[in-house]
Amino acid sequence: MKKNILKLKLRQIFLKHKLSKKHAEISSDYLIKAEILEAKGHGLARLKMYCDRLEKKLINPKPKIKIKKISSSISFINADNSIGFVGADIAIKQAIKNAKRTGIGLVAVRKSGHYGLSSFYAEQAVINKLMVFCFTNAPAALAPHGAKKSLFGTNPICFGVPTGKIPFIFDASTSMINRGTIRRADKLGLKIPYGVALNKKGKITTNAKEALEGTQLPIANFKGSGLAWMVDILSGVLTGSSHGGKVRDPFDDFSGPQNMGHLFITIDPKIFIGSKFIKEMQKNIKFVKNLPKIKGFSNILYPGERKNKTYKKNLNKDISIPKKILLEMEELNAIK
Numbered sequence: 642m643k644k645n646i647l648k649l650k651l652r653q654i655f656l657k658h659k660l661s662k663k664h665a666e667i668s669s670d671y672l673i674k675a676e677i678l679e680a681k682g683h684g685l686a687r688l689k690m691y692c693d694r695l696e697k698k699l700i701n702p703k704p705k706i707k708i709k710k711i712s713s714s715i716s717f718i719n720a721d722n723s724i725g726f727v728g729a730d731i732a733i734k735q736a737i738k739n740a741k742r743t744g745i746g747l748v749a750v751r752k753s754g755h756y757g758l759s760s761f762y763a764e765q766a767v768i769n770k771l772m773v774f775c776f777t778n779a780p781a782a783l784a785p786h787g788a789k790k791s792l793f794g795t796n797p798i799c800f801g802v803p804t805g806k807i808p809f810i811f812d813a814s815t816s817m818i819n820r821g822t823i824r825r826a827d828k829l830g831l832k833i834p835y836g837v838a839l840n841k842k843g844k845i846t847t848n849a850k851e852a853l854e855g856t857q858l859p860i861a862n863f864k865g866s867g868l869a870w871m872v873d874i875l876s877g878v879l880t881g882s883s884h885g886g887k888v889r890d891p892f893d894d895f896s897g898p899q900n901m902g903h904l905f906i907t908i909d910p911k912i913f914i915g916s917k918f919i920k921e922m923q924k925n926i927k928f929v930k931n932l933p934k935i936k937g938f939s940n941i942l943y944p945g946e947r948k949n950k951t952y953k954k955n956l957n958k959d960i961s962i963p964k965k966i967l968l969e970m971e972e973l974n975a976i977k
């Protein structure tokens with residue numbers, strides 16, 4: 642589908658589900674961006690979930706978002722159960738302002754929901770020549786090291802730095818793969834890779850449904866479990882949001898809003914070494930890229946390089962949408 646037509650359709654669907662024009666625009670743009678980046682588990686496959694939650698008022702279509710100034714660097718946002726994109730978009734813009742003013746910005750968000758890719762927000766800071774960390778917790782999907790039951794979310798860690806060229810943006814779940822990919826595989830009847838999830842009986846499975854009923858595996862064993870825990874503390878405990886497995890799953894749990902938390906940290910990279918930073922950053926990347934390579938590697942990529950290529954490759958292409966999702970979109974658009 643052509644992007645301009647898709648954008649109109651998405652806007653229409655969100656407006657029918659009572660979002661304001663501005664919030665419908667932000668949400669449509671982020672969903673399309675996920676598709677362009679081929680992060681399909683965070684794109685149109687989630688549209689019905691957002692709409693179901695809007696219909697049930699578990700996402701507040703007309704939130705009264707409050708920004709509390711704690712200091713010139715620190716802000717605390719109550720997103721009033723807005724669609725996650727909106728609270729997070731306001732937060733990163735505030736964090737950018739704070740860092741531009743003082744050298745560092747720290748913005749916490751509570752009463753939020755699933756906000757898509759952390760890189761959506763990191764990119765905005767990096768374009769503004771800032772370094773950035775983005776954290777969000779997520780519904781239970783990973784068993785803490787040694788536990789039988791899932792409790793941590795796939796809690797991504799995102800770190801971005803301006804390089805003067807393609808931004809360095811490391812953005813990764815603390816699980817072997819992100820949950821959106823498993824959700825989409827379940828919806829479309831696809832298999833998931835071997836070794837990323839266990840079924841209810843604790844056996845490795847490539848069946849998406851079994852994986853959703855079982856538990857996902859963390860990256861690097863107890864280290865991934867520790868990192869997921871760290872993100873739960875930073876985005877859940879610190880922000881006064883749900884944590885410890887209490888963030889509601891947006892697909893399965895309609896007993897209340899998700900109550901997810903996010904934390905954004907923005908840093909002016911010039912604070913210590915001034916405008917030399919970018920030059921040093923470029924030297925740093927060069928040191929890595931100039932290393933002798935193992936068989937099969939002609940280049941060592943830094944985080945963000947591959948996504949940047951994908952984005953450019955797909956920017957002027959139509960978006961291919963599986964039949965099942967097209968049907969969902971038609972149904973969502975038919976609502977009066």
Ligand SMILES: NC(=O)c1ccc[n+]([C@@H]2O[C@H](COP(=O)([O-])OP(=O)(O)OC[C@H]3O[C@@H](n4cnc5c(N)ncnc54)[C@H](O)[C@@H]3O)[C@@H](O)[C@H]2O)c1
Pocket residue numbers: 680683755756757758759760777778779795796797799810811812813814815816817818819820942943944945946947948
């Ligand atoms: N909102 C939520 O609740 C939530 C939860 C989990 C994940 N997510 C999002 O899901 C997205 C995907 O997460 P993921 O774990 O599947 O990411 P991924 O495995 O696709 O990529 C992880 C990181 O590795 C880098 N990378 C990939 N291939 C590389 C290579 N060959 N060389 C060097 N670097 C390389 C990427 O640039 C990226 O920064 C992220 O954007 C994340 O924010 C969101």
